[in-house]
Amino acid sequence: GAVVSQxxxxxxxxxxxxxxxxxxxxxxxxxxxxWYRQFPKKSLMxxxxxxxxxxxxxxxxxxxxxxLINHASLTLSTLTVTSAHPxxxxxxxxxxxxxxxxxxxxxxxxxxxx
Amino acid sequence: xxxxxxxxxxxxYEGQEVNIxxxxxNIATNDYITWYQxxxxxxxxxxxxxxxxxxxxxxxxxxIPADRKSSTLSLPRVSLSDTAVYYCLVGEGxxxxxxxxxxxxxxxxxxxxx
Numbered sequence: 001g002a003v004v005s006q007x008x009x010x011x012x013x014x015x016x017x018x019x020x021x022x023x024x025x026x027x028x029x030x031x032x033x034x035w036y037r038q039f040p041k042k043s044l045m046x047x048x049x050x051x052x053x054x055x056x057x058x059x060x061x062x063x064x065x066x067x068l069i070n071h072a073s074l075t076l077s078t079l080t081v082t083s084a085h086p087x088x089x090x091x092x093x094x095x096x097x098x099x100x101x102x103x104x105x106x107x108x109x110x111x112x113x114x
Numbered sequence: 115x116x117x118x119x120x121x122x123x124x125x126x127y128e129g130q131e132v133n134i135x136x137x138x139x140n141i142a143t144n145d146y147i148t149w150y151q152x153x154x155x156x157x158x159x160x161x162x163x164x165x166x167x168x169x170x171x172x173x174x175x176x177x178i179p180a181d182r183k184s185s186t187l188s189l190p191r192v193s194l195s196d197t198a199v200y201y202c203l204v205g206e207g208x209x210x211x212x213x214x215x216x217x218x219x220x221x222x223x224x225x226x227x228x
Contacts, residue, residue, distance in 0.1 A: 004157075034215070043201070044158070044218040093157045095216075101146060103216060105157030 002028045004096050006106035013084055014114055021079045021109045023094030029074035030096035034103065035067070038091040050077050084113045118202045123223040132189045134222050136202030139183050147178060147185045148216070150201045158201060162187070189224075197226045 003026040013019050023033055032051050036044040048069050050056040056069035068080040077096075081088055089112050095103040119137045126132045138147065146165050150158035162169055164176040164185070175188040189196060199221040 006157075036218075043220055046215065046217060049215060091155065095157070102148060102160045102163055104160060105150075108155065108157045110155065 002026075002096070002098065002100075002104040004030075004094065004104045004106040006092075006094055006109050008109060009107065010110045010112075012112045012114060015085055016083055018080055018082045019084055019111060021081075021092055021094075021111075023077045023079070023096065023106050025075045025096040025098070025104075028096075028098040030077070030098055031074065032097045033071055033077040034095045034097075035069060035077075035079050036093045036095070038093060038108075040091075044093060047079075081111065084111070086113045089113045117217075118204055118219045120200075120202050120219060120222045122220060123225065125225050125227065126192055127227050128193055129191050132192050132196075132224060132226075134187045134189075134200055134202075134224065135184060136187070137184045138202070138204045141182050141204050145204045147176065147182075148203045148205070149174070149176065149187045150203065152199045152201065152221070161200075192224075192226045194226050194228060197224060199223050 005024045007022045011019055034049050035047045037047055038044045046059050047062045048056045048058045050069050050071035052071050052074050058064045066082055071077040091108050091110055093108040095105040097103045146163055148163040149161040151161050152158040162171055162174050162176045164178050166178050169176045177186040201218050201221040203216045205216045
């Protein structure tokens with residue numbers, strides 16, 4: 001199957017700083033990438049949908065100025081958590097979709113804000 | 115997007131067949147049914163997708179009745195390593211590059227015991 005990677009796998013940052021998470025499709029071109037957030041023992045919550053070369057579409061309640069998404073190429077999307085606070089600590093997961101209907105998910109990034 | 119309902123949890127023993135049923139009463143004509151598996155601190159893994167009747171792959175089978183208001187994921191001869199959360203999702207799965215937003219429900223925690 002298609003492979004999606006995320007970097008870093010874990011990151012710890014101080015409150016007030018910004019953190020960038022990368023999502024890459026390794027063996028296919030991703031026309032659409034998705035970003036999710038998952039809190040412990042909870043389901044995945046879709047944050048935003050991004051298409052290559054265009055602005056991301058954010059789900060209701062997700063602050064677009066806080067969670068900056070860039071989908072600069074068909075294999076890379078980035079999520080930047082700006083001015084992070086402890087409540088932003090979570091498991092962030094991206095997924096990518098090419099010309100096939102199913103989405104392939106990355107391994108996730110554990111963000112801890114101290 | 116159609117909402118899905120699944121059992122919160124299920125227990126099974128090694129070697130047994132496990133059937134997880136999902137209801138999606140408001141499924142739309144264009145919607146496909148997709149199942150994902152998620153282990154702790156990992157991204158979801160695609161298991162199977164179908165539109166109607168029966169789909170089978172090397173991992174599982176998916177049974178969809180004619181009215182498509184429910185679906186059943188069947189895992190043959192489960193092992194301890196099948197202990198995970200299984201998500202049933204309904205969304206547009208048509209080929210053609212359209213965005214394929216998936217909304218995750220609560221999922222079913224399958225616990226396989228020796």
